[in-house]
Amino acid sequence: GVCCQKKKMATISEMYDVGWEEMRDKLRKWREDNCRNSEQIVDVGEELISEHASKLGDDVWIIYEQVMIAALDCSRDDLALTCLQELRKQFPDSHRVKRLSGMRLEALERYDEANKHYEAILQDDPTNTAARKRKISILKAQGKNAEAIRELNEYLEQFVGDQEAWHELSELYINEHDYGKAAFCLEELMMTNPHNHLYCEQYAEVKYTQGGLENLELSRKYFAQALRLNNRNMRALFGLYMSASHIAASPKVSAKVKKDNMKYASWAATQINRAYKLAGRGTKESKCSMKAVEEMLESMQITMS
Amino acid sequence: MGEVELSCRAYVKMYLHACLFPRCGINGLLLSSGSAGGAVCVTDCVPLLHSHLPLAPISQLALTQVDVWCSQTQQRIVGYYQANACVSDSSPTPCALKIADKISEQFDNAVLLMLDGGKMTADYRLPPIVVYERRDSRWLLKDKHTIMLRHWEETQAIAGQMLESGDQALLVDFDSHLDDITKDWTNQKLNSKIAELASPANGNI
Numbered sequence: 001g002v003c004c005q006k007k008k009m010a011t012i013s014e015m016y017d018v019g020w021e022e023m024r025d026k027l028r029k030w031r032e033d034n035c036r037n038s039e040q041i042v043d044v045g046e047e048l049i050s051e052h053a054s055k056l057g058d059d060v061w062i063i064y065e066q067v068m069i070a071a072l073d074c075s076r077d078d079l080a081l082t083c084l085q086e087l088r089k090q091f092p093d094s095h096r097v098k099r100l101s102g103m104r105l106e107a108l109e110r111y112d113e114a115n116k117h118y119e120a121i122l123q124d125d126p127t128n129t130a131a132r133k134r135k136i137s138i139l140k141a142q143g144k145n146a147e148a149i150r151e152l153n154e155y156l157e158q159f160v161g162d163q164e165a166w167h168e169l170s171e172l173y174i175n176e177h178d179y180g181k182a183a184f185c186l187e188e189l190m191m192t193n194p195h196n197h198l199y200c201e202q203y204a205e206v207k208y209t210q211g212g213l214e215n216l217e218l219s220r221k222y223f224a225q226a227l228r229l230n231n232r233n234m235r236a237l238f239g240l241y242m243s244a245s246h247i248a249a250s251p252k253v254s255a256k257v258k259k260d261n262m263k264y265a266s267w268a269a270t271q272i273n274r275a276y277k278l279a280g281r282g283t284k285e286s287k288c289s290m291k292a293v294e295e296m297l298e299s300m301q302i303t304m305s
Numbered sequence: 306m307g308e309v310e311l312s313c314r315a316y317v318k319m320y321l322h323a324c325l326f327p328r329c330g331i332n333g334l335l336l337s338s339g340s341a342g343g344a345v346c347v348t349d350c351v352p353l354l355h356s357h358l359p360l361a362p363i364s365q366l367a368l369t370q371v372d373v374w375c376s377q378t379q380q381r382i383v384g385y386y387q388a389n390a391c392v393s394d395s396s397p398t399p400c401a402l403k404i405a406d407k408i409s410e411q412f413d414n415a416v417l418l419m420l421d422g423g424k425m426t427a428d429y430r431l432p433p434i435v436v437y438e439r440r441d442s443r444w445l446l447k448d449k450h451t452i453m454l455r456h457w458e459e460t461q462a463i464a465g466q467m468l469e470s471g472d473q474a475l476l477v478d479f480d481s482h483l484d485d486i487t488k489d490w491t492n493q494k495l496n497s498k499i500a501e502l503a504s505p506a507n508g509n510i
Contacts, residue, residue: 209361
């Protein structure tokens, strides 16, 4: 990827008038929320480590890990290596640190060496899921999607509850245009996370993409379900509008089904217009999109009837 | 076939779109405000997605909305761009071909542009793009000599400068718009910034 290295004139603490405790707390929040705002983490973390490491107590190690990973994301190998070396000194036999060494090698695209690291971990500890997942990431980075899919399937046979893995697999299948299998993964996710509107909506999108009347009706149901779980999900709202419109326009449906779907589409159109009017009150620029949506909805209705 | 010209604004926004989502596949539409016939002048682009590129509903929605916007603003959709998540692979995916096909149904000289992620750093002199055109129902590489970027060095400098300033954070693609519909996928703010930097009064080459 591409990265930007900002020239820092002032320190973070000067620019934002924060003390080291706030910086430490910010890093903790980002850890807890699993944020990948790597440039910010590098800016804050680098300063915290270089100026205040002694004050951080035992927190310093997890901060080194967090900053190291962020540094890899930003192509800051110098910083990553510094953090890694501190961690290696402190935890010489740790699998967790070995995995970080592997990640650094991945970032440097030294994939064969990285794989050796992970295989060494797995020799020692075959249940180490982190190492297994890193190996799959390497396959992805090398564009070996079919192999990544195979490995991920094997992994999931053993670790059937790993949500992140199921989602990763669904994304891989989508990129390979294997919508049936992507749908299967999303079904697993919906079963274990019935209140997650995003999974419903993604499932609906996959069904819509598969096409055909049956899949369209399923997609409409799941767009509607996503909206029940989160009535602000715009993709679900548009999805409901489009799927219902297509069903209503199909020559294969009964008069009742046609009527019902026209009702759903009409409801969705009203909600969409309302949402855009509300949004348009803010700025002049959003008026462009509002007008485009209005006209789009009108034009779609014309083709429908 | 004919010539294609890529404007500074179009290139810089595509570039920033790729930089904003370095780990994702991204795509967008290429627009022209010029008249049909003669060289194809890509004067603008609309960044579309950074997730689930192959899925149909949002792509269809975006195409329709941009189409409507174009007819309101005397522009037309003349092409499609994409950058793959895997930096070492700049070949068009099936979904890229599908969307490009659809566009060429409405516009004969449509272009398909792939961004080459591996060549986007400042030490590459040439534009990191691979352009395809439709011949005999297939998308084939366009002759490099028919692709023009006026003031390429200036364009590249502007793109680099905006990246340094973190301006890619200002870019709104259709995906981001759906997350927050107050955000403007026509990117007027960014357009102004680019115009400012390109202005001769700025002392650029």
